[in-house]
Amino acid sequence: MSGLDHVDTDRLREWLSEVREGETTAALMLAVAYDKGIGAGELASWYDRSTESVEEAIAALDSPDYVAEIARLEGVDVEAVAAESNLTVESVEAWFAGLSDRPVPEAASVIRGYAEGAVEPLLTGEPSTVFHLDYDAMTERGWSLDDPDLFEKAAESDLGLPEYGRFLVEPDESILEAAERGGRSWPYACRGGACTNCAVVVVDGDVAMPGQSVLSDAQIRETNARLSCVGVPVTDEVRLVTGVGDLAEFADLRLPSPAEDGDGARPASD
Template structure:
C-alpha cells in the first residue's frame, strides 16, 4: 500500500477544514486515506471515481507545492488570473504553490478570495531585486537581448548607473516607482499603463502588469515587454532591458513625456 512521499499528510488534513468545494474535499480525503495505506482501487470504489482520477489526484497533491491544485479544485481559473495580470500561467501556478509555505488559514484565505473573484491581479508579498541594463549599451557593445549571458556580460563590463545597476522593489511598488526612489530617472509619460514610454523587456524572471491597456499580446508574450509604471515583480529577481520605448516596435505607442514638454518650453 502506498504512502505520500513529498507532502506532510497533516498539512493536507489542515486544508480539509478550509476548503469549500466538494471536489477539493474529495481530493484531499483521497490523498489522506492513501497515506494511511488505502489502495487506489479501494479509494476509487469509496468515492465513486475512476482509479485513474484517484492516481492523478494523489500525484497532484503529493507535492510540497500542491496549493495550485487545491486552488483549481476550489474554482480558481489560473489561466484567467494569468491573463488579468499579463503573466505566464506557469508563473501563476508557481505563485499559488509558494503559498504552501504559509500558515494554512492564511494561504486558504488567499485561495478563497481568488475563487470568489474579489481580489486584484497577482502581486508579490515580498521584495524583489531588479537588475537593469540600458538598450543603448546592448547595441553599442554588439550584444543581443536574446543572449543567454547578457547580464553576466554586463556584470563583467565596466558599466555603472544609469546604464547598469540593481535596486529593490518593495511589495506594492511598481518597478518605475522603485527606480525613482533609488534616484534613477527613467522615461515615462502617462504613469498608468496607457503608453509605451516606460517599456522594458523582461530577460529573466516575471512581472505582473495589471491595468495596462496599450501593449499587444504579441509584444507581451513574444517580446516579453512590460510597462514599468504598472509592472510589479512576481519573482525574487527580475532582469530587464530599459530604454526600449523608443524602439520601432513601440514608438507609435509613445506619448510626449514631461521631460520633452519641459524642453520644448525652454
C-alpha cells in the same frame, strides 16, 4: 514506503482544516489515504469514483505545484487572474504553487482572497529585487537579449548606474515608482499603461501589468515586454532591460513626454 513522492502528508493534513470546498477536502483525503498504503482501486470504491479519477486527483496533489491545484479546487479562476494581470496562465499557476513555501494558514488566506472576491490582478505582497540593464549599454558591448548569461556579464563588467544596477520594489509600488524613488531617470509619459515610453524587456522573473492597454499579446508573450509604470514584480527577483521604447516594435506606441528634458525621462533626483 510512502505512496506520495513529492508532498509531505503532514502538510496535506494541515490543508484539510483550511480549505472550504468539498472537492478540495475529498482530494486531500484521497492523497492522505493513498500515502497510508490504500490503493487507488479501493479508494475508488470508498468514494464511488472511477479508479482513473482517483489516480488523477492524487497525481495533481502529489506534485511540487500542489498548491496551484488547491487554488483551482477552491475556486480560483486562474485564467481570469492571468488575463487581469497580463500574465500567462502558467505564470499564475507557478505563483500559486510558490505559496507552498508559506505557512499553510497564510497561503490558504491568500487563496481565499482570490477565490471569494472579485477577480484581482496578481500581486506578490512581498518586496522584490529588480536588476536593470540599459539596452544601449548592452548593444555597445556586443551583448544580446538572447545571451543566457547577460546579467552575469553585466555584473562582471565596469557598468554602474545609470546603465546597470538594482533596487527594491515594495508591494505597494510599480517598478517605475521604485526606480524613481531610487533616483533613477527612466522614460515615461502617460504613467497609466497606455503608451510604451516606459517599456522594458523582462529577461528573468515575471512582472504583472494590471491596467495596461497598449501592448499586444505577441509583445507580451514573445518579446516579454512589460510597462514599468504599471509593472508589478510577481517573483522574488526580476532582471530587465530598460530603454527599449525607441525600438521599432514599440516606437509607434510612444507618446510625447511631459518631462522637461524632452526625451521621456524624468529629471534625476538629487
